[in-house]
Structure formats: C-alpha cells, structure tokens
Amino acid sequence: MSASEKDPLLPSNKDTSIQTRTPPDAVSQLSNSGDASSEQRQPFDISGRRLTRRSSELAQAHLQRLKLYSRLAPANKPNSIIMPAHVLPDSIFVIGLPKGGEQSSYVTILSLWNTMMGTSVLAMPWAISQAGFALGLLCIVIMCGLALYTCQIVLASGQGGRMNGTDVEFIDVCLHYLGKKAYIVAMLFSVLTLVGACMVYWVLMSSFLYTSVDYFHAPGNHTDEGTWGDYWNTSYVPLYLVIIVFPLLNFKSLSFFTRFNSLGIVSIVYILFFVVYAAANGGSYDNSPVGGINFDHQTLFSSNFVSFTGVLALSFFIHNGVLSIMRNQRNPENNARDLNLAYLFVALTYTIVGVIYYLAYKGDKTKINNNFLLDFKKDADNFLFALLADVFLFIQMLTVFPLLMYIVRFQVLTALFNGKEWPGTLHVVVLNLMVTTCCVLIAVFYPSIGTILRYTGAFSGLVYLFALPALTKMEMQRRKGELTVWSKIFHYGLILIGLLNVIGQFLVSS
Known part of the structure; x- marks a missing residue:
C-alpha cells in the first residue's frame, strides 16, 4: 500500500511547506509572487521552503505528519510533543551541532x-x-x-x-x-x-x-x-x-x-x-x-x-x-x-x-x-x-x-x-x-x-x-x-x- 493511501494528511497536487532542512536536491526557494493572497499566512506555511517533485510521496507524507505533530503542542509548551525519530525518513536528517555552548x-x-x-x-x-x-x-x-x-x-x-x-x-x-x-x-x-x-x-x-x-x-x-x-x-x-x-x-x-x-x-x-x-x-x-x-x-x-x-x-x-x-x-x-x-x-x-x-x-x-x-x-x-x-x-x-x-x-x-x-x-x-x-x-x-x-x-x-x-x-x-x-x-x-x-x-x- 502506498504512503498516500495510509496517510490522510498528505494533500494531493499541492506544494507542501516544511519546517526542517532537506537535502539540496529536494528543496527549492519560494518564488516571490505578486498575489496578495500569498502574503497571508496559510496553515503550516512558515518555513519559506517547499518540496520539489523529486521528493518521494513517502517523504512528503512524513513531513506532513511532522508538521502536524509540531502544531499539536500547546503554545506555552512548544517542545512538549516531538515526533519520534524512528518514523522520519533518513533523507530529512542533517548532521546536528552540539547543543551546549563552547565558551569557557x-x-x-x-x-x-x-x-x-x-x-x-x-x-x-x-x-x-x-x-x-x-x-x-x-x-x-x-x-x-x-x-x-x-x-x-x-x-x-x-x-x-x-x-x-x-x-x-x-x-x-x-x-x-x-x-x-x-x-x-x-x-x-x-x-x-x-x-x-x-x-x-x-x-x-x-x-x-x-x-x-x-x-x-x-x-x-x-x-x-x-x-x-x-x-x-x-x-x-x-x-x-x-x-x-x-x-x-x-x-x-x-x-x-x-x-x-x-x-x-x-x-x-x-x-x-x-x-x-x-x-x-x-x-x-x-x-x-x-x-x-x-x-x-x-x-x-x-x-x-x-x-x-x-x-x-x-x-x-x-x-x-x-x-x-x-x-x-x-x-x-x-x-x-x-x-x-x-x-x-x-x-x-x-x-x-x-x-x-x-x-x-x-x-x-x-x-x-x-x-x-x-x-x-x-x-x-x-x-x-x-x-x-x-x-x-x-x-x-x-x-x-x-x-x-x-x-x-x-x-x-x-x-x-x-x-x-x-x-x-x-x-x-x-x-x-x-x-x-x-x-x-x-x-x-x-x-x-x-x-x-x-x-x-x-x-x-x-x-x-x-x-x-x-x-x-x-x-x-x-x-x-x-x-x-x-x-x-x-x-x-x-x-x-x-x-x-x-x-x-x-x-x-x-
């Protein structure tokens, strides 16, 4: 069964916005549109990046799910709900930097x-x-x-x-x-x-x-x-x-x-x-x-x-x-x-x-x-x-x-x-x-x-x-x-x- 059949969150024939970094071959910058409606904030449209057609439907489905999880948390506890790492595809992971400071x-x-x-x-x-x-x-x-x-x-x-x-x-x-x-x-x-x-x-x-x-x-x-x-x-x-x-x-x-x-x-x-x-x-x-x-x-x-x-x-x-x-x-x-x-x-x-x-x-x-x-x-x-x-x-x-x-x-x-x-x-x-x-x-x-x-x-x-x-x-x-x-x-x-x-x-x- 395909990913789109399993995941109702994936919209058909629409660009999807992501909040996480993706590989260079899967990301393109948003074009500046003169349409006034494009300036209004749409649901989840906060990253300024979109997936290209080269991205698999599975990756798109997982990213849609990731965005949903990120919005389920209450405003006063933004990090209380985090999507488990094992459900994310390898393609959207990047090498992270140490979280701690490096200043003595x-x-x-x-x-x-x-x-x-x-x-x-x-x-x-x-x-x-x-x-x-x-x-x-x-x-x-x-x-x-x-x-x-x-x-x-x-x-x-x-x-x-x-x-x-x-x-x-x-x-x-x-x-x-x-x-x-x-x-x-x-x-x-x-x-x-x-x-x-x-x-x-x-x-x-x-x-x-x-x-x-x-x-x-x-x-x-x-x-x-x-x-x-x-x-x-x-x-x-x-x-x-x-x-x-x-x-x-x-x-x-x-x-x-x-x-x-x-x-x-x-x-x-x-x-x-x-x-x-x-x-x-x-x-x-x-x-x-x-x-x-x-x-x-x-x-x-x-x-x-x-x-x-x-x-x-x-x-x-x-x-x-x-x-x-x-x-x-x-x-x-x-x-x-x-x-x-x-x-x-x-x-x-x-x-x-x-x-x-x-x-x-x-x-x-x-x-x-x-x-x-x-x-x-x-x-x-x-x-x-x-x-x-x-x-x-x-x-x-x-x-x-x-x-x-x-x-x-x-x-x-x-x-x-x-x-x-x-x-x-x-x-x-x-x-x-x-x-x-x-x-x-x-x-x-x-x-x-x-x-x-x-x-x-x-x-x-x-x-x-x-x-x-x-x-x-x-x-x-x-x-x-x-x-x-x-x-x-x-x-x-x-x-x-x-x-x-x-x-x-x-x-x-x-």
Whole structure:
C-alpha cells in the first residue's frame, strides 16, 4: 500500500511547506509572487521552503505528519510533543551541532568585563572628583553590589539565556513575566542606552582624531597656519568623522568588525598601564598633570556624588546583554560565579584607574577633565603615551561603533517592520542618518561625556538596573507563592533608589 493511501494528511497536487532542512536536491526557494493572497499566512506555511517533485510521496507524507505533530503542542509548551525519530525518513536528517555552548568561564568573564568597561573608564577620575575620595569608593561598592544583584535576577529569570529550549533576551523575559507594556519599555530604554553610548563614542572619536592629527600636523608645510586652525578644530572634526564612519554603518552584515573585539581588552590593559606608569613616573616629566601622590585640594565627601552614581549606573550596566553572553557558556552551572567575578574585576579596574589618577593629579582635583586623556597637553613630556592611548582607542571605537549602530538598527527596524531587520536600504540609511545627526550635534555643541554618561546611566539604570529586574523578581515569587512583605519593601526600595538617582542628576551643580 502506498504512503498516500495510509496517510490522510498528505494533500494531493499541492506544494507542501516544511519546517526542517532537506537535502539540496529536494528543496527549492519560494518564488516571490505578486498575489496578495500569498502574503497571508496559510496553515503550516512558515518555513519559506517547499518540496520539489523529486521528493518521494513517502517523504512528503512524513513531513506532513511532522508538521502536524509540531502544531499539536500547546503554545506555552512548544517542545512538549516531538515526533519520534524512528518514523522520519533518513533523507530529512542533517548532521546536528552540539547543543551546549563552547565558551569557557575564562572567555565568559573576559567578555563581560570588556563589554561593561566601555568608555566610562575614561571618566572615572572625574567622577570620583565629583563624589569625593571616600564617598567615591563607597559609591563604587554600593552600586556594584546593587547592579550585581539585579543582574543575577536577570540571569536567573532568563534561565541563562534559554527558556524552554528557546534563546531569549531580557526583553523577552519581561514580556513573559510582566506583559507587553514592560516589553515596550525595555525595548525603548535599550535603544536609549545604545544611542547614548553612540553619542559618547562620537565625542571621543572626534577628540581622538583631532588630537592625533593636530599633533602630527607640521605648520611649516602650510603658508597660513591660521587657515589650518580655522578648518581643523573641535567644531569641524565631528563633521569630518561622518565621511569616515557613515559608510561603515550601511552594510547588511558587520561580521568583519566583530573580529576586532579583542582590541577592547588591549585598550583597557594599556589604559591601566598608562595610568599606573604616569602616576609613578609623572614627576620626572615636565608639565605632566600627574605624578606621585598629591593630597592637596582633595575632598573626601561632596554633595555632587549623584553625578558619580549616574555614571556608575551605566558603568555596571550589562543587563540587556548578559543572557546573550551567558547562553554560550560551556558549563552553565558556573554562570553565577562567573558573573560575580566579572563584576569584581570591573569594580577593581574602575577603582585602580579612578583612584590612582585622582590621587596622582597635581592640581585642583575638581579640574580633572571628564576624559582624563585631555589633561595631557602637547607640551607635556609624557604626551606621547597619552597620544598612543588616543590612537588605540580611536581604532577600537571605529570598529565597535558600527556594531552599536547595528544593534540599534536591529531593535528599531524589527519592532517597526514586523520582524524585518532590513526592510529596505532607504529605511536603514534614514535611521543611520538620524542617529548620526544626533551624535554630531552633541559632539559639536555639548561634548561633555561625563554629563551624557550620568544622564543616560541614571535613566536607563532606573529601568534596567532597578525597576524591571525588581518587578520580575517579585512576579516570579508571586507565581511560586513566595512573595512576602519584606520582599516587596526591599524590591520597591530598589526602584526608589533608581528614581532618586534620576532626580538627583537635575540637582547637582556639575
């Protein structure tokens, strides 16, 4: 008896859609039809592929049965009904990849450390000067502890990045536990955080490019030095940067730039070396802004400490990306430990850079620049060390900026165009142009990375660092019947801390 006689699920004389991979000789791509009805979703028509006539009726029958089984499972348990392997023909099997991650704990910790460090490390000495030496150290400890606790909530609620066998991000976790409104809020503030980071990157890249070119410029090659200064200054360089960066933002795939992620680690290691070296040997260099330990003009406590907590809210921010990093972990049971170690290393790095530079600064501590590399002028004998840091960081940021813009593009366009990452070249170019314009305007008219960091950190921290993790934790406890009054007081208290952090940004005289 033929397969079609045994299997009533096989439709006659119709193309059938499949959800699984088939051999190349049995698959052809769907043609783009202009028929409006073809755009409507038909039953089981979700794969975008169809069997050809070369496929046997037996294979078609089994595939129809496979699709039926896949649709019998309830929506909340999509993997509860799986078709037994022994009823499938060999032709539709493919060689599978290992399901587990291949990322060691060492790589995981480095990835978390590198991702969290970002650009805020350059503003750390300035941020400590805003809080005072003693209060600044206390702020680092408290904010690190709070951020670590809420990040552990994100990690636990997202089950390490996979829920019911499906890869998830924290915005998906918010949708699962808190509903669509929380999902929308999480999406908006994720984009806000990324755009804020793009602005800081543009300001820094403009500064690094200006400093590097200005240093190597030879006035003797130009008849009018005034002309050079008229066109090469901090107001025009952000515009020149568009010529270099904007073409890099409009590629469909940016996998080339991911190869340079290791530059971030190299840059941070060099910054650590540079700060320690400049502090230890700055006294032997003329016009060096740092050297030795200087307690003059030092403040232990300052009422402007909220500036520091705003910066730290962004400095310890990894909550919208921790699940992506952790899901590739080879040993998921080490996730909590690795996250603890990553936060410890980040806090130590901030402390080393911020405290050592703050103590080694020779002048009035309140005069420390919010990008401490700008404290090193061309007439300083150790300026070349700062210039090398500029070059390192410019190259690193030039490769990271397109990745940040890619994430912005992905989140915005998939939300607006029903999951389409690339709805059209025009849409992509317009979005990139809008964000780039904002970055250029900030770099020209308000190039204060400290202020951008603290406002972005305070607002995004309120949502991602405090509110959403706290609400998610309470909802998880409620579903388990474990929610207590003390838990409500504690977690609503976290939200209140985040709210006060936002309000405080408008009250400081920075």
